[in-house]
Amino acid sequence: MTREIPAQTLDTKQFITDKVAEIQEAVGNETAINALSGGVDSSAVTMLGHRALGDRLRTVFVENGLMREGEAEQVVNFFRALGVTVEVVDAREEFFAALKGVTDPEEKREAITQTFYRNVFGRLVRESRAKCLLQGTILTDIDETVAGIKRQHNVFEQLGIDPQEAFGYRIIEPLIQLRKDGVRKVGKALGLQSELFDRIPFPGPALAARVIGEVTPQRIATVRGATTVVERLLKGTGAFQYMAILHEDRVTGMRDGKRDFGFQIEVRCWDSVDARTATPTRLSFEVLQALAEQIHRDVPGVVSVTYNISSKPPSTLEAI
Missing domain, CATH: 3.30.300.10 (GMP Synthetase; Chain A, domain 3)
Known part of the structure; x- marks a missing residue:
């Protein structure tokens, strides 16, 4: 069972030090990859990975056609100012093809999950030869998935799914002990602009969830x-x-x-x-x-x- 670190007792400096060390140990001398949506969770993970791995972290913004107006350009510019290069990958056709004719909420989430992790990201991982994916899963994602409230797109091991076996790569989740208020504190401590760490939550399935x-x-x-x-x-x-x-x-x-x-x-x-x-x-x-x-x-x-x-x-x- 994942041990929660409440925001009230969170020591952001120690947390960042510990997570940077954990990422470095998990990745070793290899490369890692992460998907950045611009939300506070993925932004905090990007900065943790950047501190831990530098140029050995490949950061990708997947343009799935489901994002808000101008999202890709805004995110790229935010992180360029922080010294992080973000690569934009156009996958709009793949996502809309996977969603065609699908109306059931859980089937839509599963279509997005499979398209992202198996098809789009699976291809990117193979091309980059990365062994690990850094991901911004937080404790609330796990709670809601395990309780059956809704299947969050980024929860696997808690459902008995082995990402290595299913997709061909390991998933590292540095924020899994935190909830949203704790992630905001970490994001601020990592130097994220307030426009990033104070952004309102945005769902993994993006506007498809709306x-x-x-x-x-x-x-x-x-x-x-x-x-x-x-x-x-x-x-x-x-x-x-x-x-x-x-x-x-x-x-x-x-x-x-x-x-x-x-x-x-x-x-x-x-x-x-x-x-x-x-x-x-x-x-x-x-x-x-x-x-x-x-x-x-x-x-x-x-x-x-x-x-x-x-x-x-x-x-x-x-x-x-």
Whole structure:
């Protein structure tokens, strides 16, 4: 059983020293590879790996077509300023092909997991001859997967899956004893800019976790546009996380005086510490109204915007 290090008792200096040594011992004189999404977990792992291995760590941003607007360019620029080179790999066609016709939430997560670890990353690992993958799994990912709440894409050994046997490489998880608040402390101590260690959480399956039903380039474009509005307007709320979700069914609306069957966007905004429990942020009606107006204005086809007022539990932070 993984021993938790609570954020309140976390000695970031000692933690970083220990994890750098563990990475160096695990990798030895070989090379390692890691996937950077720009979230706080993968950003902290990237900096730990960079400290431990220097140029022997290959850092890759996988462009899966499911990310937020301008994400790849923003992440590359952030880490260039920190002295870390990030390689962008275009895998959009592979991910959308794997998701074609898939509507079940767990099947979607599994399609993304297999495409990422077996196909895309498996190929990158073979090309680089890396023996190890550094990954930003945290304790909450394991808890939710083992409890059956939802299968997190980055959990394997706890489900009896041997990554070496399944994918051909070892997985090193330096953050597995921490929850999100602890990772933020480590990220700050590693010198990450506040834009990185204070970023709101973003799911491993990216915007595919915010599309109910089939994931297509067109549906991702819709939820991406709504996400841009939500993140711009709610950035100053101090909330733990906020998001836009595209529902599957079309709903009746009106456009130019006529009936219009359009899309429904659900907005979620959460107050939480470590994502284990959460309550909806009490946004003012003026903010909610601005969200609706700007989503209607900026995102074609949306005729309905709703706000989620359920707590976690029974709800969860992400939709799928």
